[in-house]
Amino acid sequence: MRAERLFALLFALGLAGITPLRSDVLSPPAFAEPAPDPKSVAKTNDHKLPDFVPDGRPLTFSAENNSASPAASGKARSPAPETSARTIKIKTEPIPDAAGAETSSLKSDGATLPKWPEFVGAKNLFGKVKKPAPLSARAIGYYSRGCLSGAVPLPIDGPAWQEMRLSRNRNWGHPVLIALIERLALDAKKYDGWSGLLMGDIAQPRGGPMVSGHASHQVGLDADVWLTPMPKRRLTRQERETMEPLSMLDSTGLAVNPKTFTSKQVALIKRAASYSEVERIFVHPAIKKALCEAAGTDRKWLGKVRPYYGHIHHFHLRIKCPPGFAGCRSQTPPTGDDGCGKEVDQWLARVIPAKSPPPPRPRVVNVRPPRPPIMLSDLPAECRSLLAAAPDPVSVPSAALMTKVAVRKALAKAAAARAAFAKVEGIPIVPAKAAAAHPALRPHLNKTTAAEKGK
Numbered sequence: 001m002r003a004e005r006l007f008a009l010l011f012a013l014g015l016a017g018i019t020p021l022r023s024d025v026l027s028p029p030a031f032a033e034p035a036p037d038p039k040s041v042a043k044t045n046d047h048k049l050p051d052f053v054p055d056g057r058p059l060t061f062s063a064e065n066n067s068a069s070p071a072a073s074g075k076a077r078s079p080a081p082e083t084s085a086r087t088i089k090i091k092t093e094p095i096p097d098a099a100g101a102e103t104s105s106l107k108s109d110g111a112t113l114p115k116w117p118e119f120v121g122a123k124n125l126f127g128k129v130k131k132p133a134p135l136s137a138r139a140i141g142y143y144s145r146g147c148l149s150g151a152v153p154l155p156i157d158g159p160a161w162q163e164m165r166l167s168r169n170r171n172w173g174h175p176v177l178i179a180l181i182e183r184l185a186l187d188a189k190k191y192d193g194w195s196g197l198l199m200g201d202i203a204q205p206r207g208g209p210m211v212s213g214h215a216s217h218q219v220g221l222d223a224d225v226w227l228t229p230m231p232k233r234r235l236t237r238q239e240r241e242t243m244e245p246l247s248m249l250d251s252t253g254l255a256v257n258p259k260t261f262t263s264k265q266v267a268l269i270k271r272a273a274s275y276s277e278v279e280r281i282f283v284h285p286a287i288k289k290a291l292c293e294a295a296g297t298d299r300k301w302l303g304k305v306r307p308y309y310g311h312i313h314h315f316h317l318r319i320k321c322p323p324g325f326a327g328c329r330s331q332t333p334p335t336g337d338d339g340c341g342k343e344v345d346q347w348l349a350r351v352i353p354a355k356s357p358p359p360p361r362p363r364v365v366n367v368r369p370p371r372p373p374i375m376l377s378d379l380p381a382e383c384r385s386l387l388a389a390a391p392d393p394v395s396v397p398s399a400a401l402m403t404k405v406a407v408r409k410a411l412a413k414a415a416a417a418r419a420a421f422a423k424v425e426g427i428p429i430v431p432a433k434a435a436a437a438h439p440a441l442r443p444h445l446n447k448t449t450a451a452e453k454g455k
């Protein structure tokens with residue numbers, strides 16, 4: 001552990017007054033669904049903003065009459081308005097090479113292995129957006145395939161929270177989610193011994209895929225809540241960038257550390273899961289196991305708490321689609337089972353830390369195309385309009401409009417070029433199946449990719 005990390009850990013522990021987990025203090029009070037906070041309800045309804053214009057038609061937004069209207073009414077389906085669009089430099093997203101360093105290692109006679117193509121993914125566009133679209137609040141699409149209009153920010157400082165990693169500009173969400181976060185923070189302070197919550201990523205100003213970190217968080221209904229207690233002072237901007245969250249796990253990586261994961265963390269997760277708006281909560285399997293053991297006889301809330309990869313520093317809070325907009329795709333609700341039997345044990349078996357580093361990769365050419373990024377065409381059509389909405393619209397370069405078919409074609413072409421290269425150089429090709437099986441050749445099986453599949 002680096003010295004500053006150790007310092008941050010000791011610092012946070014000291015400030016938090018952490019006590020080890022005791023089973024007799026695991027029944028936080030007042031879990032009856034509290035009445036909705038009138039202030040937050042007002043905030044949600046107070047959205048006197050123009051409605052969203054569906055069908056992928058371009059939007060204009062006039063500050064004077066506060067209304068959005070199709071740039072050209074009727075049938076016009078012209079591309080995004082170019083006049084006011086900010087010209088942005090789009091960085092293409094190189095697809096992570098399934099075989100890491102192979103490109104450089106396979107040089108011979110000046111020839112190099114053809115690279116996989118680069119695409120302008122939806123994340124490259126939504127990652128550039130600085131401001132929300134001031135339209136009706138709408139979670140458009142699905143948690144891992146969508147965007148967000150009418151986002152509101154979680155204030156970076158509140159009576160019971162502080163937002164972390166401000167440089168990311170990801171403190172935006174659907175007003176219903178933002179109101180719920182504020183309520184959770186206040187309740188945790190009032191009932192559960194928290195001085196406040198440290199808040200992680202919520203969503204980008206217009207949602208959408210992100211250039212780093214998350215498969216979901218796209219429609220403003222997901223938020224990460226740190227499990228590290230909030231220090232009783234205002235953190236500086238710098239501290240909010242660099243302060244490391246505490247891991248809740250012990251050195252085995254398969255159980256919680258009672259020094260960091262205490263009755264306070266249990267109470268917080270239980271409280272969050274008990275709100276009717278909450279659809280699911282994701283935690284590391286070891287945390288789920290600990291919650292199962294700590295829950296006692298009140299177990300209904302456990303069904304919403306789902307084990308997942310990662311999530312050792314924070315829990316992921318997901319709310320249901322707010323009523324009133326059909327374009328928000330909801331998730332099948334959890335079964336109602338507490339998930340504490342076979343399920344959590346199977347999850348624990350999946351996350352056993354590897355003891356030895358993966359075997360060195362053989363000298364082969366992988367021709368199995370990597371998974372392409374989410375393209376704009378993979379998102380609901382409204383998401384394109386959303387990029388074009390004032391203020392601060394983002395222009396969409398034609399490269400970002402590639403269809404799925406075109407993407408697949410480009411990848412197939414590259415695969416063929418790589419196969420041809422391998423033949424000339426006399427390097428064996430890994431067939432798709434073998435590539436999938438070999439740990440060193442598996443295409444970028446990182447948390448994000450896995451999360452996208454499973455969540």
Ligand SMILES: [Zn+2]
Binds near residue numbers: 214217222316
């Ligand atoms: Zn998350």
